[in-house]
Amino acid sequence: MDLKSLYTQIITENSRATHNRHPVIGATNSLEGINPSCGDDITLQFKVENDIIVDAGFIGTGCAISQASASLMIDLIKGKSVDEAKHYIDIFFGMIKGEIKEDEVIDELEDAAALQGIAVVPARVKCAVLSWHTLEEALEGKSGVSDHEASENDDAGSSYEEDGDGLSLN
Amino acid sequence: MSLMSDFPILGADENGKRLVYLDNAATTQHPLQVLDAVRNYYTCDNANPHRGVYELARKATDIHEQARATVARFLNASRPEEIIFTQNTTEALNLVASSYGMKYVGEGDEIVISVSEHHSNLVPWQRVAGARKAKLKYLYPGEDGRYTGEAINEIITEKTKVVAIAQVSNVLGLVNPIDKVVRRAHEVGAVVVLDCAQSTPHMKVDVQALDVDFAAFSGHKIYAPMGTGALYGRYDLLEKMPPYMSGGDMINQVHEYKTTFAKPPRKFEAGTRNVGGEAGLAAAIDYIESIGWETIESTEDRLMKLALDGMREFPEVKIYGDDSSAGRKGVISFNIGDVHPHDVASIMDANGVAIRAGHHCAQPLMDFLKINSCCRVSFALYNTEDDVKIFLDSIMKVRSWMGLGS
The missing domain is CATH 3.40.640.10 (Type I PLP-dependent aspartate aminotransferase-like (Major domain))
Known part of the structure; x- marks a missing residue:
């Protein structure tokens, strides 16, 4: 699939879809995923009951690819078990890395399988995988913010923040 | 006058395709000299x-x-x-x-x-x-x-x-x-x-x-x-x-x-x-x-005016800062409707046009402008009117791919 078909058939439609774009009431898991270099920022929320993802949604801003990927992912995992969701994550990453090529495996991803075409624009792969990384970490119990590019040691662990009439070292 | 022939990287490849390089504010290309x-x-x-x-x-x-x-x-x-x-x-x-x-x-x-x-x-x-x-x-x-x-x-x-x-x-x-x-x-x-x-x-x-x-x-x-x-x-x-x-x-x-x-x-x-x-x-x-500031400024000012005039024709294009070419050098930052700048840059790239998209290492300005990021086209002394025309055509392509203005 070339970039034009990817955009016109998949990305544009799904990035504007609103049915998965909402906070989840009574969410058991909530994690914000950001790509600082491009400004993609999504908060993924879902509710797990008896090991089943009974509801999921996302809020945030970003490019069409990151937004479409999040929506397609939520379509796929809603109503599925946590283990099934992890299975889909493995297939998705395998597909993106080109390690999984078999159609019958990739077809398990349903409409999200179309994102295989993102390989034609390597610079945008990080947009396509953001929501999936965020889901993976949220399923592992992480909450808060997941920053996929930040250094663990910014300025020896400190930052500068406005404080009243001056700047102070935190 | 085009100085493009001094810059090997800007020449056509074996398929006759050439790069329309409009990310000069990030870095310029190098002449043989x-x-x-x-x-x-x-x-x-x-x-x-x-x-x-x-x-x-x-x-x-x-x-x-x-x-x-x-x-x-x-x-x-x-x-x-x-x-x-x-x-x-x-x-x-x-x-x-x-x-x-x-x-x-x-x-x-x-x-x-x-x-x-x-x-x-x-x-x-x-x-x-x-x-x-x-x-x-x-x-x-x-x-x-x-x-x-x-x-x-x-x-x-x-x-x-x-x-x-x-x-x-x-x-x-x-x-x-x-x-x-x-x-x-x-x-x-x-x-x-x-x-x-x-x-x-x-x-x-x-x-x-x-x-x-x-x-x-x-x-x-x-x-x-x-x-x-x-x-x-x-x-x-x-x-x-x-x-x-x-x-x-x-x-x-x-x-x-x-x-x-x-x-x-x-x-x-x-x-x-x-x-x-x-x-x-x-x-x-x-x-x-050796080229001289007069020539450089008149070439770049002409391209700038051509680009701004063309961009103003699209109702979805928002230009940041005073959109006249007076007192402006090198750079035009813009967004196309609500299309994310990275989508714009990818679509332009598919059309052979290199532009920058992102926060341009100016996050406080992005906050001031109340945007997350924007696209930026920037010129150098080797750019031509043809480059500007292809860039403007690429805006048309972004609109059509993303379903704008139809």
């Missing part, structure tokens, strides 16, 4: 300057010092010793912040910068303010992206010790009123640090006429190799500033427990320098001067 100068240095003249007594070392030293004289001429510094070679603008600005800022800014003093500064002229000052318990204050533009004399006079006060500002914003592309900044800053005894990274590619920068105290630019934005750049500093200020990095070549005498330092500029040039790059930088300046 620059590539040849670098090759020639390493082929014929390479030795460690200032260190050997043999003939080859003398030649390398001459090239190093001639390049300094060329940069001094380029900026119209009053003497070559006011030019310190750096890796780029960022290193030059960090040098001023660390050396001058950390020594001469104290508790309760104020540092004034503009909200449209590149992070390289912002984060170093944040750190100086933090370490010295000084106050960092921001100059804000009007709706049109222009800074007024009133705002400048108000924000710079008797407590201001440093005013750091870009001559041309790397996002808005507007030429800032440096004369007004300098007048007010000097009235209160503050020094002016000018970031010339986005002005030096497009206009004559004369540090004496501007009367600034420091000025920084990058070689790689003026057709010279990456890893080259310079800081201009008024000699009397350089003399009273402590060294930045220390080690070899920046010393006068070293004893076990005491060192005396060399005079400027060598006081600030520790270690072996990028002389091959400096040979390329001098060649780039010669190249620019």
Whole structure:
């Protein structure tokens, strides 16, 4: 699939879809995923009951690819078990890395399988995988913010923040 | 007149396709004259300057010092010793912040910068303010992206010790009123640090006429190799500033427990320098001067006007800052409806057009403009009307792919 078909058939439609774009009431898991270099920022929320993802949604801003990927992912995992969701994550990453090529495996991803075409624009792969990384970490119990590019040691662990009439070292 | 033939990377590939390179504000491409100068240095003249007594070392030293004289001429510094070679603008600005800022800014003093500064002229000052318990204050533009004399006079006060500002914003592309900044800053005894990274590619920068105290630019934005750049500093200020990095070549005498330092500029040039790059930088300046500012400015101004006129035809295109071509150099930042800039850049890339998308290392300005990011098209002396036409066609393509304007 070339970039034009990817955009016109998949990305544009799904990035504007609103049915998965909402906070989840009574969410058991909530994690914000950001790509600082491009400004993609999504908060993924879902509710797990008896090991089943009974509801999921996302809020945030970003490019069409990151937004479409999040929506397609939520379509796929809603109503599925946590283990099934992890299975889909493995297939998705395998597909993106080109390690999984078999159609019958990739077809398990349903409409999200179309994102295989993102390989034609390597610079945008990080947009396509953001929501999936965020889901993976949220399923592992992480909450808060997941920053996929930040250094663990910014300025020896400190930052500068406005404080009243001056700047102070935190 | 097209200078494209001087730039090998801009030529057509084996399929007859050529790159429409419009990300010049990030870095420019290199003419053969620059590539040849670098090759020639390493082929014929390479030795460690200032260190050997043999003939080859003398030649390398001459090239190093001639390049300094060329940069001094380029900026119209009053003497070559006011030019310190750096890796780029960022290193030059960090040098001023660390050396001058950390020594001469104290508790309760104020540092004034503009909200449209590149992070390289912002984060170093944040750190100086933090370490010295000084106050960092921001100059804000009007709706049109222009800074007024009133705002400048108000924000710079008797407590201001440093005013750091870009001559041309790397996002808005507007030429800032440096004369007004300098007048007010000097009235209160503050020094002016000018970031010339986005002005030096497009206009004559004369540090004496501007009367600034420091000025920084990058070689790689003026057709010279990456890893080259310079800081201009008024000699009397350089003399009273402590060294930045220390080690070899920046010393006068070293004893076990005491060192005396060399005079400027060598006081600030520790270690072996990028002389091959400096040979390329001098060649780039010669190249620019051989074409002449009149030709460069008239070519780029024509392309700028053509692009702005074309962009205004699309109702979804939002241009940031005053959208006229007057007082604008090199850069146009924009968004297309609610299409994310990275989608715009990907679609343009599929059409063979390279533009920048993102926050352009100016996040406080993005916040001020209330956007996350934007697209930026930027011109250089080799761009053509055909490049602008293909860029405008690419906007059409973005609209059609993303279902706008249909």
